[in-house]
Amino acid sequence: MTSHTPATPEGPEPGPGAGPRPGPGAERGISRKTLLRAAVAAGATVPLLATGGIALARDAARSSDGRTLTPTPYCDDGDDLTPDQMEGPYFKPNSPLRTSLVTPGTPGTPLTVSGYVFGRNCAPLSGVLLDFWQADVNGDYDMAGFTFRGHQFTDATGAFALRTIVPGLYPGRTRHIHVKAQAPGEPVLTTQLYFPGEPRNSTDTIFDPALLMNVRGAGNGKEGTFDFVLDVDGGTGPTDPPTDPPTDPPGGTWTSGHAYRAGDRVTYGGRSYRCLQAHSAMTGWEPPNVPALWQRES
Secondary structure (H helix, E strand, C coil): CCCCCCCCCCCCCCCCCCCCCCCCCCCCCCCHHHHHHHHHHCCCCCCECCCCCECCHHHHCECCCCCECCCCCCCCCCCCCCCCCCCCCCCCCCCCECCECCCCCCCCCEEEEEEEEECCCCCECCCCEEEEECCCCCCCCCCCCCCCEEEEECCCCCEEEEEEECCCCCCCCCCEEEEEEECCCCCCEEEEEECCCCHHHHCCCCCCHHHECEEEEECCEEEEECCEECCCCCCCCCCCCCCCCCCCCCCECCCCCCEECCCCEEEECCEEEEECCCEECCCCCCHHHCCCCEEECC
């Protein structure tokens, strides 16, 4: 474990002093989330968390002063997407593919973060790359290895789950978890997740209440939930009639279904690419479509 001083920082994360960013606006009208909650009450089938809670994870979250937060982001009107935030100086590419960042002996308060990733039309998104990184219990980032770093992909229902610990504090910041989210072939969203009730939320200059997780106690640990809404259209299901497959495949050495490791090199469409993160390839994740996985070399 090293301290949180990177070899090539992009600039320090802001410290206290400027006050928090403005919070969300006033309550809005009926959203699709409201309708989905009503559907649950009526017994309709919608995505549920493993704990039995509705996938709209942040609907029950509360701010540090006890006020119920506006359920955000709304994914039905296209203008309340998950906000982006600065990457900070501690990101590293090539994180391991894994859903757990801890082992049985890892110190700290156990934390499970789960939820769903939606498109702006409220359709769950499968195959979304989620790359997480955070500080350890002492507030340090591992810049030499990949402790408390890992990426995963949402499943067929758009769900994800991460096992980690509650991150420690360090000067200038409140508690937070970094994440990059990228649907196949779409731009990368870089953002951060926050914890309700933290005293430093009011002094962290980039804290955004729209990024608060819904957190509760669970045995000797905590459970956090959050739903991402990306600026992409969700799946619309099969077409009628089905779309014809392409007649002229681009060719190259890249192959769907192959397990690639960081550093592997492939060709696709007459270009050369280097693998940035280990993953199993699938249709839709061709190198030019997923810059988080492949770096073009020629």
